[in-house]
Amino acid sequence: MKIQRKASSGTMQSSDLMVVVEPSETLQIEIESTVKKQFEHLIRAQITTTLEHLGVQTGRIQISDRGALDYAIAARIETAIKRSSEE
Amino acid sequence: MAKNSLGREIPAQWRGRTLDPYLDPWNKKPEVLRATRPLVRRSPGDSKLLPSLRAALEKCELRDGMNISTHHHLRNGDLLLNMLVKEMDAMGLRDMGIASSSVHAVHAEIIPYIRKGVITRIETGVNGLIGEMVSRGELNCSVIVRSHGGRARSLVTGEVEVDAAFIAAPCCDITGNMNGVHGPSACGSLGYAYTDARYAKKVIAVTDNLVRYPASPISISQSDVDYVVQIESLGDPRKIVSTTTRITRDPAGLLIAKYAAEVIEASGLLKDGFSFQTGAGGTSLAVADNIRRKMAAGQIKGSFGCGGITGYFVDMLEQGYFETLFDVQCFDLNAVDSMRRNAGHREISADLYASPFNRGSVVNMLDCVILGATEVDVDFNVNVNTESSGYLLHNTGGHCDTAAGAKLAIVVAPSIRGRLPIVRNAVTTVTTPGETVDVIVTERGICIADKHVDLKKELLRRNLPVKDIRQFHEEITQITGIPKPVEFDDEIVALIEYRDGSIIDVVRRVRE
Numbered sequence: 001m002k003i004q005r006k007a008s009s010g011t012m013q014s015s016d017l018m019v020v021v022e023p024s025e026t027l028q029i030e031i032e033s034t035v036k037k038q039f040e041h042l043i044r045a046q047i048t049t050t051l052e053h054l055g056v057q058t059g060r061i062q063i064s065d066r067g068a069l070d071y072a073i074a075a076r077i078e079t080a081i082k083r084s085s086e087e
Numbered sequence: 088m089a090k091n092s093l094g095r096e097i098p099a100q101w102r103g104r105t106l107d108p109y110l111d112p113w114n115k116k117p118e119v120l121r122a123t124r125p126l127v128r129r130s131p132g133d134s135k136l137l138p139s140l141r142a143a144l145e146k147c148e149l150r151d152g153m154n155i156s157t158h159h160h161l162r163n164g165d166l167l168l169n170m171l172v173k174e175m176d177a178m179g180l181r182d183m184g185i186a187s188s189s190v191h192a193v194h195a196e197i198i199p200y201i202r203k204g205v206i207t208r209i210e211t212g213v214n215g216l217i218g219e220m221v222s223r224g225e226l227n228c229s230v231i232v233r234s235h236g237g238r239a240r241s242l243v244t245g246e247v248e249v250d251a252a253f254i255a256a257p258c259c260d261i262t263g264n265m266n267g268v269h270g271p272s273a274c275g276s277l278g279y280a281y282t283d284a285r286y287a288k289k290v291i292a293v294t295d296n297l298v299r300y301p302a303s304p305i306s307i308s309q310s311d312v313d314y315v316v317q318i319e320s321l322g323d324p325r326k327i328v329s330t331t332t333r334i335t336r337d338p339a340g341l342l343i344a345k346y347a348a349e350v351i352e353a354s355g356l357l358k359d360g361f362s363f364q365t366g367a368g369g370t371s372l373a374v375a376d377n378i379r380r381k382m383a384a385g386q387i388k389g390s391f392g393c394g395g396i397t398g399y400f401v402d403m404l405e406q407g408y409f410e411t412l413f414d415v416q417c418f419d420l421n422a423v424d425s426m427r428r429n430a431g432h433r434e435i436s437a438d439l440y441a442s443p444f445n446r447g448s449v450v451n452m453l454d455c456v457i458l459g460a461t462e463v464d465v466d467f468n469v470n471v472n473t474e475s476s477g478y479l480l481h482n483t484g485g486h487c488d489t490a491a492g493a494k495l496a497i498v499v500a501p502s503i504r505g506r507l508p509i510v511r512n513a514v515t516t517v518t519t520p521g522e523t524v525d526v527i528v529t530e531r532g533i534c535i536a537d538k539h540v541d542l543k544k545e546l547l548r549r550n551l552p553v554k555d556i557r558q559f560h561e562e563i564t565q566i567t568g569i570p571k572p573v574e575f576d577d578e579i580v581a582l583i584e585y586r587d588g589s590i591i592d593v594v595r596r597v598r599e
Contacts, residue, residue: 014505035506037476038570067505069566 003059007084010076017065019080024060033065046073095592109591112491117444122245135315143316147289152182153250158280159189164326167255169196176205184208186249188279189482201228210247212482221580222478224596230581236441236488237586242286252287254280255321259294260302263312268426270296272321275417277306281436284311295321332397332419335369339530343499347528348377353545356454361389365457367397367418374457382408401425415440441488443586450492460500462514465556467521470514475507477573477597487519495525502529508563517592532559574598
């Protein structure tokens with residue numbers, strides 16, 4: 001899948017996250033999280049896995065995380081990417 | 088550097104004080120006489136009234152290095168401590184200590200005065216920004232966190248000398264008789280201030296409601312008060328105990344409460360004479376609600392409810408579920424109203440409530456207490472002081488006092504909070520030793536200390552989700568992932584005193 005336009009998904013509720021994606025020449029992942037100190041490595045790993053799974057190679061991915069679990073991160077990213085690549 | 092019995096590294100000395108490493112909850116004994124204060128003589132016609140806080144500070148002959156105190160019954164509505172710190176700065180006082188019963192978010196206003204060197208010591212736990220900045224090494228201020236009982240003990244033994252106690256008095260007369268139940272700044276119980284009134288070198292009643300003699304009822308009496316100061320306002324009434332305390336509507340919280348109530352029932356303690364304490368959190372109140380239903384169903388008459396009192400406990404008193412409420416602090420305005428009308432709603436001092444060093448405190452008579460936690464560990468140690476970020480953000484309150492006193496100390500908490508697992512291999516900071524914690528209840532499982540063999544059997548018989556705490560730890564971290572440990576520097580920024588004055592843990596500067 002390819003990020004065609006700016007799109008977002010998620011909320012800023014506790015245990016959720018907000019994902020904003022937009023087109024970019026390179027792949028940029030920006031993470032802001034209430035548990036960045038403890039979980040940044042796992043959040044980044046989950047984002048990377050999800051993007052690979054969706055075949056996304058470029059784009060700017062911004063995450064505002066409020067302590068979401070891995071499945072929520074995967075679901076929110078997938079939704080944002082699908083929204084950004086719809087015709 | 089020696090290790091205390093929980094394996095925490097405690098230095099022999101810290102900022103001039105020799106430290107006594109924590110050993111166990113029971114065996115440290117007091118080796119001193121009660122502290123005292125000078126006697127004075129007041130003759131008929133002597134006036135105690137002073138025109139301003141400044142005049143009172145001067146009359147107390149405060150010098151650099153001394154301690155003042157306030158109480159925290161006005162919580163985030165308190166204006167007095169900030170005013171006092173500003174006055175002390177204007178007088179040129181430096182190196183002062185704050186020995187108040189707690190410091191709240193509203194007191195972040197004193198941060199510039201800490202930077203300036205007016206305040207260099209806080210002899211109590213801190214809630215909010217000051218603690219965070221101390222943890223980051225941004226404020227040069229020693230913090231010693233004490234429980235409610237531990238703070239009372241430290242004044243009674245003279246370990247902490249309060250040179251001038253400024254007691255916010257919502258209702259007061261010209262001789263210093265005061266109560267907390269009348270007036271625009273009514274906060275209810277003045278429980279924490281009793282100890283100051285008995286042990287501070289000078290006691291100043293500060294009021295925004297000076298009434299004709301005698302103020303009634305009398306909580307703290309004229310025989311203990313040196314001076315009286317009238318000021319415009321003690322606090323912002325919207326923030327004085329004005330939080331509306333409500334039962335949680337969160338399904339996980341309700342499930343936790345249901346489990347906790349079943350644990351209490353299964354323990355056999357829920358019978359005539361039952362005594363109980365909860366905090367004001369939504370889940371704690373839901374436990375109380377479940378207990379009330381079980382008491383109604385079983386026609387059980389309890390003896391007393393205790394602690395910070397909420398409207399919920401007032402209802403239970405008025406409906407006959409308890410005969411007495413022991414109130415060291417009102418959590419809402421319903422509790423304040425109740426103190427005016429219910430003879431069974433008794434104001435008690437922090438010393439009577441929770442001190443380990445007297446001839447017996449109320450916590451020793453508790454059957455069951457419901458407690459919170461930011462973390463627990465596989466040895467049942469509980470942390471309420473720091474968060475998993477490593478920052479010192481919360482005071483202890485009565486946590487370790489009630490856990491030590493109650494027959495059954497139950498911690499209620501969600502298994503995961505913003506991705507952080509509640510159970511750790513080791514808590515960041517020990518507030519309350521695992522030896523005094525009996526049960527941990529989450530929505531995903533219940534963990535019981537090994538010593539409660541019969542209770543465990545009974546819970547299993549009732550098909551409740553009893554889990555071994557180490558296996559439960561694994562189960563949760565499989566969902567959350569294993570958090571990277573927060574890194575700390577060697578520098579110690581705060582001490583966590585256990586209620587008996589030994590050092591149960593220290594807080595180190597967080598490495599950013």
